[in-house]
Amino acid sequence: xxxxxxxxxxxxxxxxxxxxxxxxxxxxxxxxxxxxxxxxxxxxxxxxxxxxxxxxxxxxxxxxxxxxxxxxxxxxxxxxxxxxxxxxxxxxxxxxxxxxxxxxxxxxxxxxxxxxxxxxxxxxxxxxxxxxxxxxxxxxxxxxxxxxxxxxxxxxxxxxxxxxxxxxxxxxxxxxxxxxxxxxxxxxxxxxxxxxxxxxxxxxxxxxxxxxxxxxxxxxxxxxxxxxxxxxxxxxxxxxxxxxxxxxxxxxxxxxxxxxxxxxxxxxxxxxxxxxxxx
Numbered sequence: 587x588x589x590x591x592x593x594x595x596x597x598x599x600x601x602x603x604x605x606x607x608x609x610x611x612x613x614x615x616x617x618x619x620x621x622x623x624x625x626x627x628x629x630x631x632x633x634x635x636x637x638x639x640x641x642x643x644x645x646x647x648x649x650x651x652x653x654x655x656x657x658x659x660x661x662x663x664x665x666x667x668x669x670x671x672x673x674x675x676x677x678x679x680x681x682x683x684x685x686x687x688x689x690x691x692x693x694x695x696x697x698x699x700x701x702x703x704x705x706x707x708x709x710x711x712x713x714x715x716x717x718x719x720x721x722x723x724x725x726x727x728x729x730x731x732x733x734x735x736x737x738x739x740x741x742x743x744x745x746x747x748x749x750x751x752x753x754x755x756x757x758x759x760x761x762x763x764x765x766x767x768x769x770x771x772x773x774x775x776x777x778x779x780x781x782x783x784x785x786x787x788x789x790x791x792x793x794x795x796x797x798x799x800x801x802x803x804x805x806x807x808x809x810x811x812x813x814x815x816x817x818x819x820x821x822x823x824x825x826x827x828x829x830x831x832x833x834x835x836x837x838x839x840x841x842x843x844x845x846x847x848x849x850x851x852x853x854x855x856x857x858x859x860x861x862x863x864x865x
Contacts, residue, residue: 594662605645616650628652634660635669665718671819673722677729684714684736692743700744704759707740712764719768720775725822727862734764765861770852772828777848780808791825795833806835808842831860 593615597608619626628649633656635644647654659668659675666676691706715733724730741747741755756763762770778784779791793811810829815821835841841851 592663609647612647612649612654620650626650628654631655632657632660634658634667636671637669663718665721667722673724674726674729676722677724677733680714680717681732681736684711685739687711687714688736688740692740698745700746700759703744704741704761707737708761711736711740715764716767716771719771720824723768723772723824723827725818725827725862730765730862737761737764763861766857769831769857769860772824773832773852774845774849775824776828776832777842777845781842781845783845792829806833806837807839809833831857834860 595608595611595615597604597611599605599608616626626649631649631654633644633647633654635656644656659666661667665673666679667673668675688707688711691703691710695703695706697703715736724733738752741752741759744755744759747755747758750758775784776792779786779788780794782788793813795809795811810832812829812833813826815826820826835851835855837851841847
């Protein structure tokens with residue numbers, strides 16, 4: 587019986603001393619694994635240097651005498667990320683798998699019943715396109731359209747849908763666009779962080795705006811403080827991209843009492859101005 591564990595070591599390296607400290611940490615990890623007879627699979631180890639200065643030559647690090655290769659991208663808990671903290675590789679991989687699985691549904695199901703095929707898509711295809719979307723949700727129109735194309739293509743092949751445009755198909759099938767679903771997922775996860783439904787410190791992600799201003803419209807009593815971001819990597823990070831959408835919610839205290847109440851609020855809110863896709 588074997589046990590598989592994953593370990594990540596990360597630090598900011600700005601000097602020779604920082605490099606030495608990182609190597610010392612890897613040496614300590616090697617010693618610990620040797621003492622406890624838990625072999626480290628060095629073939630599965632990799633170093634990802636997150637920086638924008640590609641002219642910098644990183645130092646070689648080793649584990650138990652084996653040099654750890656430097657990769658330009660790695661997969662971490664199912665999400666592929668590159669050295670510039672971009673997720674285009676992850677999105678391309680998800681879209682390719684989703685298209686393949688969607689095609690298999692049309693090919694393998696003998697029934698042409700629209701509801702049955704759509705249910706299969708929701709169960710077997712859509713999760714591929716939504717897993718951990720809070721981490722990688724794209725802001726580039728190219729990536730957004732690439733993801734949406736999976737659902738757009740699948741729904742067009744359903745019985746009676748061939749002559750309708752995408753928006754009409756979504757309305758007839760009573761489903762949302764994938765971009766809108768990612769926006770919902772962001773807001774729901776933000777709610778869980780702010781109201782302690784997940785084991786995360788909310789102050790690490792958000793700062794509540796303590797302004798007590800109110801008007802006749804029952805404005806959101808849990809508005810977030812919006813901060814300026816200079817680089818896109820930070821600007822489109824989950825906790826930053828959700829601020830403006832969250833603050834746009836017109837709600838009262840009751841809408842935040844429970845998660846089901848909050849989801850009801852989302853269902854009745856128009857988010858069209860925050861959606862970038864032109865379907």
